[in-house]
Amino acid sequence: MQRRHFLATTAGLALPAPALLLHRRAEAAQRLAEPDPVDVELVLAVDVSRSVDAVEMEMQFNGYAAVFRDRSFIEAMTHGPIGSIAVTLFTWSDWNIQEHLVPWAKLDSPAAAERFAAAIDAAPRRTHLYTSISAAIDFASNLFGRGYEGTRRVVDISGDGINNSGREVADARRDALDKGIVLNGLAVLDRTPPPPGLMPTQPLDEYFQERVIGGPGAFLMVADGFESFGQAVRRKIIREIAAAPPPGPVVERAYG
Template identity: 75%
Template sequence: MLRRHFITAALAAPVVLRTHAARATEAVDVELVLAVDVSRSVDNEEQEMQFKGYAAAFRDRRLVEAMSRGPIGSIACTFFTWSDWNIQEMLVPWMKLDGPQAAERFAQAIDAAPRRTHLYTSISGAMDYAARLFGQGFEGTRRVVDISGDGINNSGREVGAAREDALNQGIVLNGLAVLDRTPPPPGLGAMQPLDEYYRERVIGGPGAFLMVADGFESFEQAVRRKIIREVAVAPPPGPLVERATV
């Protein structure tokens, strides 16, 4: 009798295991990953401008309307910070946003998130980390990564290789380049303008675009316009590069 019971349980066990292992995904119009630069070139005041800018964007009535107009009427969004090749910090896990109350909860989560600063700037590390976040409970008709930063890649692997890997997965990479008005230190040498760098080496995929903020004072305006365009149900053809100024 004991052996018969063991055999019966063993035969039934795989069915139970498959049931628990299966993870349902919920359909949304867009899966949007927000990747925010917290390297040492971003001081405390500038970091606060970034966080407040993102939170304000999700309190904007125009953004709430844009994300509700799709066939499904919702998006999924997550928010993380990045710096060195091995430093990415998830601050707001995936959340479904389908109206003003959900958008406000997301904004409040950004308000409450810790502010930390690290050293280097690894755009490639941010791309690699972001690419692994998709398919975690949601399935969007579009997968978009929104990378904001104020410097070029100086840590981790070559940014072009990371971009190619992301594009091969069907991910759209958009950029928000923040132009630093502070002159570079003497002896640093000529560097490619950041907006050109982001346009040529960071963004990519169908409908990808770059938003340029003229200093962190323009960040809030830039991020509002950028996310509204990203979550539009059928993004109209727009300029490859948009600019926001105070």
């Protein structure tokens, strides 16, 4: 009698025992494959083009690592409706060069955040040539849907130059926005005068605001030189992961 009751409660499946066992295993595997819910899926895209020298590179990596050890970040990370976020980090340069240095990780505790910070500390520092913001957006867009499901999907793009490699930024931006991805920017202003004879380009902060960022609540953080990078990236990421961020300016600035 008990056996008949067991078979009757297996979704009406009249399967022999071996097939029933395989079915149950398949159901278990499907449950394991379901994405893990988080408050935010955040992709950190870090510029390593040739305009970023070794000292500036270290400022960037140190700035990112410090965020995940910051008390205000920990509080913001754990006080959302779900109480966790998912984060990954890659570097980018030429249209065909993106290095996925720190894989996706679920951060739901100070210990998890410290592990992510340590992974940034240990990541290799490699510089390349050109600046392909468009390829960085494309690469970042394809990183979502890998084990996590956030209420928001955000790409955080840092850079100190305009797009000079790959397809048009407008096309990459449009494709990302069509997927429901929010694009935020961190523009690092270089105060070094351009070489003689080089025509001035559009100011980088204006370029990022007009051509890069987009999506609901998108904003731009401007760092006044790499000396301001640590402060800028801390403020930026905390704002990005806030459960209910108050309305803020489209452009924020960090100085020294």
